[in-house]
Amino acid sequence: MKKQKNRLDEMQEQKLLQIEHTGCWLAFYGMFAAIFVQIFLYGRDFERVAGGISGMIFFAIKYREYHMLWEAAASGVFISIFSFAIYFAGLSVVSYFHRERTKRLENAEEEDAENGEKQD
């Protein structure tokens, strides 16, 4: 795709960058607030929320470092997906072991109850 020539004056470009900078931070804090509202009102899944927050924090750090909007957004999206996958995998593993342990404890209680009846 052919890159279009920038027709903006240097003052106009500075103003545009300033507007982009302010708008970006407004959008970031707005999304942050929206996530917390969703948590308290609707009880969203932890992995989704954690992935979103991780992505937003990473986006903010990268934007502050390099001031490149789309690149920082792409990094944030990637980190969101990656974090969601990690949290999901971690929670799945933990819940699997928790279920196994619960099953083992329940079986142990049943055996104790049966042993107790036989002795009586």
Next chain:
Amino acid sequence: MARNIAIKVARAEKDMTQKALAEAVGVSRQTINAIEQGEYNPTIRLCRAICRVLGKSLDDLFWTGYEEGNEEK
């Protein structure tokens, strides 16, 4: 920021309008006006272009003197 009278004077010496100067340096008339009113800080590249067109040095057009408490040039 204070007004830049030096640019206005240099422009008048050359009998140039703001529009003519803007076209000569490759910016809009609003930018030249904003520089003269002290509302915009131009880049060094634009400063040098303005100096070249008006035939003045950077010190002549853009020197603002020292802050309060220090000696002036």
